[in-house]
Amino acid sequence: KAGVTQTPRYLIKTRGQQVTLSCSPISGHRSVSWYQQTPGQGLQFLFEYFSETQRNKGNFPGRFSGRQFSNSRSEMNVSTLELGDSALYLCASSSGQPRDIQYFGAGTRLSVL
């Protein structure tokens, strides 16, 4: 069974640009959660999508948005990039049921110059 796939693995952007990251969950999983990892803040929850609906959202500005498609693949978009958005972005998939394990992808390393 294939794991969680994130593309691209690395990305370099400049301030003010926007970026879209992609996440393909494990087959059969309907929930995708997104996290931001930085040295100062650790792993922070961005949002969760289940069956194309956002069910939960973390404490991030509106520049961070996402969506989920009917095949459960998810995209995350960051608009008007700031230097502080440089981070490792991780997605995790699960069945979406309480106490189900989240399985993580390898992440997308975003550098904003």
Added chain:
Amino acid sequence: DQQVKQNSPSLSVQEGRISILNCDYTNSMFDYFLWYKKYPAEGPTFLISISSIKDKNEDGRFTVFLNKSAKHLSLHIVPSQPGDSAVYFCAASAAAGGTSYGKLTFGQGTILTVHP
């Protein structure tokens, strides 16, 4: 407001000995806890979990202990192996109540180094 804390940034252990990683939490709504291991350039890998109705869960060399009254959990690795060297994260969720869908709250991580 750090609701999950791993107060030891690093831990060094000799091969064959026990590694004990600690985690404290403040949110009494947390009822499900997980440990993940992370190697550089990879995503976190699930190790072991425990529900708040239990105080211990074992899986091979890994055992997680939960002390609800102290809001403290620990991961024991016995015996430790050099391949266990990685960053270990504890994570918590408020699974009951249906308001915390898909959200794990992570500690800052502990770097474990196991010396041959």
